[in-house]
Amino acid sequence: MTTTADIAQHIVELCKAGNFAEAGETYWADDVVSVEAGGPPGMDPVSRGKAAARGKGEWWANAHETHSVEVDGPYVNGDQFTVRFAMDITAKESGQRMQMQEIALYTLKDGKIAEERFFYGG
């Protein structure tokens, strides 16, 4: 039986290898809900459906140069798990380099990510 811990571990391994898109394609449910803590004016913090989640990921990857990503986890409870990300990135448009920290909370249903929710560090 595939457990929450198994899926969480695989997603963490994919993220550690930089394969964020593959993690999403493999595990997002078709009706996944992806919730940011905030965003640019005019951008809805809630993305609904696999195509919207994919689009957000592609926008992010294109808009930023990623110098390094540290992935810590998974931390598991029932059908949910959390992962901490520390990113060193440069926003291409502004040229601003930033160190970001966030924790992602994933909720699984039938072995797929039904919801992902991102918490931003200070």
Added chain:
Amino acid sequence: MTTTADIAQHIVELCKAGNFAEAGETYWADDVVSVEAGGPPGMDPVSRGKAAARGKGEWWANAHETHSVEVDGPYVNGDQFTVRFAMDITAKESGQRMQMQEIALYTLKDGKIAEERFFYGG
């Protein structure tokens, strides 16, 4: 106005100072639900109500010698926030020293902790 970030920051400050009980007494709702990822046989992972949450905290404090606690956060999204804890402890009964990592997810309602949910690291 007191925001989620304000309350989260205060709770993190109390925890960094080792004042876990004070953090709970100040912010737990009377009907707080506290959810562990697991527990010893016979122990319900879900505690309901402030008295039960307090009892769990007192049991934990009495059963373990705490050598150090690292508190990382808060990470905020809406009325929820997460905090990462890394603990170096010894279980008094077994004498076993352990390094534990967990992430706590807090859900606020009317400025109080309505739910806290603990995710265990590997």
